[in-house]
Amino acid sequence: MKTIAEMLGISIGTVDRALKNRGRIHEETRRRVLETARQLGYRTNTLASTLSKPRPLRVVALYPAKDEVFFNEISNGMAAAMRDLRGYGISLERMHTIRHSLSSQVNMLEKLAGRMDAWDALIITAAHPTALNERINQFVDADKMVLTIDSDAVTSKRLLFVGQDQYRSGCVAANLMGEFLQGKGKVLLLTGFHSVWGHQQRLDGFCAVTRRDYPAMQTVGPFEYFDEDFTAREILRRELADHPDIAGVYGTSSVALSQGAAVLDDLGKGRDIRLVGFDTDDEIAQYIRDGVIDAAILQDPFAQGYYSLKLLARHVYERWEPKRSSYHTRMEILLRENARGNELPSLN
Numbered sequence: 001m002k003t004i005a006e007m008l009g010i011s012i013g014t015v016d017r018a019l020k021n022r023g024r025i026h027e028e029t030r031r032r033v034l035e036t037a038r039q040l041g042y043r044t045n046t047l048a049s050t051l052s053k054p055r056p057l058r059v060v061a062l063y064p065a066k067d068e069v070f071f072n073e074i075s076n077g078m079a080a081a082m083r084d085l086r087g088y089g090i091s092l093e094r095m096h097t098i099r100h101s102l103s104s105q106v107n108m109l110e111k112l113a114g115r116m117d118a119w120d121a122l123i124i125t126a127a128h129p130t131a132l133n134e135r136i137n138q139f140v141d142a143d144k145m146v147l148t149i150d151s152d153a154v155t156s157k158r159l160l161f162v163g164q165d166q167y168r169s170g171c172v173a174a175n176l177m178g179e180f181l182q183g184k185g186k187v188l189l190l191t192g193f194h195s196v197w198g199h200q201q202r203l204d205g206f207c208a209v210t211r212r213d214y215p216a217m218q219t220v221g222p223f224e225y226f227d228e229d230f231t232a233r234e235i236l237r238r239e240l241a242d243h244p245d246i247a248g249v250y251g252t253s254s255v256a257l258s259q260g261a262a263v264l265d266d267l268g269k270g271r272d273i274r275l276v277g278f279d280t281d282d283e284i285a286q287y288i289r290d291g292v293i294d295a296a297i298l299q300d301p302f303a304q305g306y307y308s309l310k311l312l313a314r315h316v317y318e319r320w321e322p323k324r325s326s327y328h329t330r331m332e333i334l335l336r337e338n339a340r341g342n343e344l345p346s347l348n
Helices: 002-008 012-020 027-040 046-052 069-084 102-113 133-141 166-180 197-213 229-242 254-266 282-289 301-317
Strands: 057-064 090-097 121-124 145-149 160-163 185-191 217-224 246-251 274-278 295-298 326-328 332-334
Touching (some): 069 090, 102 133, 121 133, 166 197, 166 274, 185 254, 246 254
Parallel strands (some): 121 145
């Protein structure tokens, strides 16, 4: 609007009235503004134009709640999106499970099915790639909007997925491990859940690249630790005793990093066995700086929470339709030189 005002020698207020077709304005001036706007490729911000009469949008977000930074960052991202979208008539209700619990999610989806008139859209971290499809499809068929974040229900009727390209991140992890081990040695595979799509994809990507590019690297496992600290530690201690020649450890969630680092450090093997996995917090960052953890791959949980709500709002208020089924968050690799927790940079 400022550019148009300067080009035509009129005020920004006049341009605003012409573009929004309100207030008193000379018809020739309106025509000149609209023609200049067309030449400049200007499009009215339809999302902002709905502020006067916003459609109420009641959103339910269903994802695990653990005392760890990852899911807290999803919550922080959603909170930031809600601040940006204040005034649009959006409400957010959070529902949480303990870890990735399929049975708990099924129960909560049953409860949502019993109060269909109380919500409009669901954002969910799917605890299983297919087991929730029937219920998700029923919601969509009933004109509810469903988005997945972090872990997908790929073959369901959900609108879109927001999260990391999990398969590609597994490929990246394999390349890191291959370089650390110079392409040879035993690698222990640990996974939070066999049934969670994101964990499956990270394993599949890792194994595919290992077979293709590092045939001298032998894998042991995978072993499932259910995102439980104690279970992860016990598996690692057992497998290190059974396979004293293990050269690397790869895990699909932050638990494998934090607990794996604790065990390796306790056994005095923190500098001898390579450890690669996902996500960060202050503890993991310190282990990276200490050289116990070799690399952590971040999947930007803040962006997952933030953009799931922003894209949903765009779909509702702009009538925007996704051009693809998945919107991937950035991938960042933490090494000793850039190790940090999930804190945002300070500008003070």
